Amino acid sequence: MVEEYILVSPFELVLFIVLFTSIILIYRVIFGPTTPDRIVGFNTISTKITVVIAILAFLKNEHVLIDLAIVLLMVNALGSLILAKHFERGDTR
Amino acid sequence: MIEYLFLLLGIILMISGSLGVLRFPDVYTRLHASTKCDTGGAMSILIALAMVSEAPMLIKVKFLILAFLIAMINPMVAHAIARGAHKSGIKPEGVIDVYARDGF
Amino acid sequence: MSRIPHYLKERIEEINKRALLYNYEVHTLPKWEKVIITWIALIIFWMIVSASIEWQNILVGTIVTFLVSLLMYDMFTNDIRRKGNVIVKALRITFLYIPQYIFIMAFRLLESNLKVLKHAILMDINPGIIKIDSDLHSHTGLTILANSITLTPGTLTIDTVRQLDESKLYVHWIDIETLDRTKAGQIIKGGLEEWLKNIFW
Numbered sequence: 001m002v003e004e005y006i007l008v009s010p011f012e013l014v015l016f017i018v019l020f021t022s023i024i025l026i027y028r029v030i031f032g033p034t035t036p037d038r039i040v041g042f043n044t045i046s047t048k049i050t051v052v053i054a055i056l057a058f059l060k061n062e063h064v065l066i067d068l069a070i071v072l073l074m075v076n077a078l079g080s081l082i083l084a085k086h087f088e089r090g091d092t093r
Numbered sequence: 094m095i096e097y098l099f100l101l102l103g104i105i106l107m108i109s110g111s112l113g114v115l116r117f118p119d120v121y122t123r124l125h126a127s128t129k130c131d132t133g134g135a136m137s138i139l140i141a142l143a144m145v146s147e148a149p150m151l152i153k154v155k156f157l158i159l160a161f162l163i164a165m166i167n168p169m170v171a172h173a174i175a176r177g178a179h180k181s182g183i184k185p186e187g188v189i190d191v192y193a194r195d196g197f
Numbered sequence: 198m199s200r201i202p203h204y205l206k207e208r209i210e211e212i213n214k215r216a217l218l219y220n221y222e223v224h225t226l227p228k229w230e231k232v233i234i235t236w237i238a239l240i241i242f243w244m245i246v247s248a249s250i251e252w253q254n255i256l257v258g259t260i261v262t263f264l265v266s267l268l269m270y271d272m273f274t275n276d277i278r279r280k281g282n283v284i285v286k287a288l289r290i291t292f293l294y295i296p297q298y299i300f301i302m303a304f305r306l307l308e309s310n311l312k313v314l315k316h317a318i319l320m321d322i323n324p325g326i327i328k329i330d331s332d333l334h335s336h337t338g339l340t341i342l343a344n345s346i347t348l349t350p351g352t353l354t355i356d357t358v359r360q361l362d363e364s365k366l367y368v369h370w371i372d373i374e375t376l377d378r379t380k381a382g383q384i385i386k387g388g389l390e391e392w393l394k395n396i397f398w
Contacts, residue, residue: 010097010100011100011142011145014100014103014104014138017104017107017108018104018107018138021107021108021110021111022111024111024115025111025114025115027115028114028115028123034120034178034183036120036174036177036178036181036183037120037123039174040114040120040123040124040127040174041114043127043170043174044110044111044114044127044131047131047135047163047167048107048131048135050135050159050163051134051135051138051139054138054139054142054156054159055138055142058142058145058146061148063148063152063155063248066152066155066156066159067155067246069159070155070158070159070162073159073162073163073166074162074166077166077169077170080170080173080174081169081170081173083174083177084170084173084174084176084177085173085177086177087174087177087178087180087181088176088177088180088181089181105314106310106314109310109313109314109317110313112314112317112318113313113314113316113317116317116320117316117317117322118322119324121324121353121355121369122322122324122371124353125313125351125353125369125371126313126317128347128348128353129306129309129310129313129348130310130313130314132306132348133306133307133309133310134310136306151244151245151248151249151250152248154245155245155246155248158245158246164348165344168343168344168347168348168354169344171347171353172343172344172347172353172354172355175353175354175355175369176355176356179355179356185324185325185326185369186324187323187324187325188325189325189326189327189373189376190325190326191326191327191328191367192326192328192355192356192367193326195328
């Protein structure tokens with residue numbers, strides 16, 4: 001009855017590597033010189049989180065999570081578009 | 094066997110995208126690294142998942158739909174961010190800038 | 198036509214051509230074909246997203262997507278070029294043009310990823326923004342061209358200017374090779390524009 005949480009399949013390894021790359025990108029979100037730099041880092045992290053959710057849906061055999069990934073992708077795109085429209089007025093704060 | 098090749102390619106592209114976002118000098122070049130490598134890495138990992146998954150056919154297609162949506166949405170967001178950054182007055186690295194010369 | 202002076206003839210031909218371009222709605226698809234194309238696309242999307250093949254589900258999906266396609270038939274299909282028989286053209290788009298596009302774009306995407314890796318390690322960049330021309334003048338065709346340019350190696354579209362005779366695209370190039378507009382257009386667009394002119398305006 002004991003579930004083992006050790007790295008057994010290569011997909012879990014891929015999951016941890018993708019999480020590691022998104023942790024590296026937090027540097028760009030915190031120390032970015034301008035606000036669009038921060039938006040670039042944020043958008044990249046969100047796409048990687050979408051991939052992580054898809055891998056979890058495969059590992060746990062919960063196929064509802066794929067729909068969740070699609071919805072997260074669309075909401076993320078909408079948020080980035082609103083922020084980009086906000087920049088066009090010349091206010092970078 | 095071929096799905097692990099796709100996984101390896103996806104990992105390499107994801108790491109190179111992060112490296113590019115960290116090392117490039119301004120917003121536009123960072124957008125190059127972010128858009129291309131993220132799209133390629135995510136698509137190859139999702140194709141590998143769709144190959145190795147033992148779900149019924151209609152659920153396997155959902156992974157491919159997710160990959161297709163990433164390939165459609167990611168360039169659009171990059172284009173919007175680049176246009177907004179240029180209109181808010183951030184100068185690109187380098188000398189040649191036809192877009193500012195034409196008065197936008 | 199023989200009484201018109203020679204210097205006016207070219208001008209009149211140019212105005213005629215431009216008037217033909219202005220009302221290109223004459224050459225788009227008729228209404229029922231637009232409705233049917235939108236309906237089929239929406240049914241396929243419904244089947245994939247709902248992921249079940251029971252007959253109640255398919256019945257509900259058929260009715261709802263028919264109502265939606267009656268309302269929104271103009272959105273995706275307004276820019277498709279009308280040429281030749283409908284069924285032959287639909288088969289040709291499905292089995293020839295779309296696999297060709299996927300095949301081209303997969304290899305361009307892989308090449309662009311490896312190029313970004315090379316630039317990130319060696320840092321040999323020379324960035325700048327240039328302007329290229331395009332013959333497409335519809336919303337859908339220009340959008341697909343701009344998104345494809347963003348995924349091809351070394352380029353990123355910043356803005357598009359849509360005009361009837363010639364559209365312009367502003368492209369951020371990470372390693373500038375030439376400043377000439379036609380030569381840069383040949384390098385950046387490749388075969389994509391000829392491919393898109395088969396389907397869209």
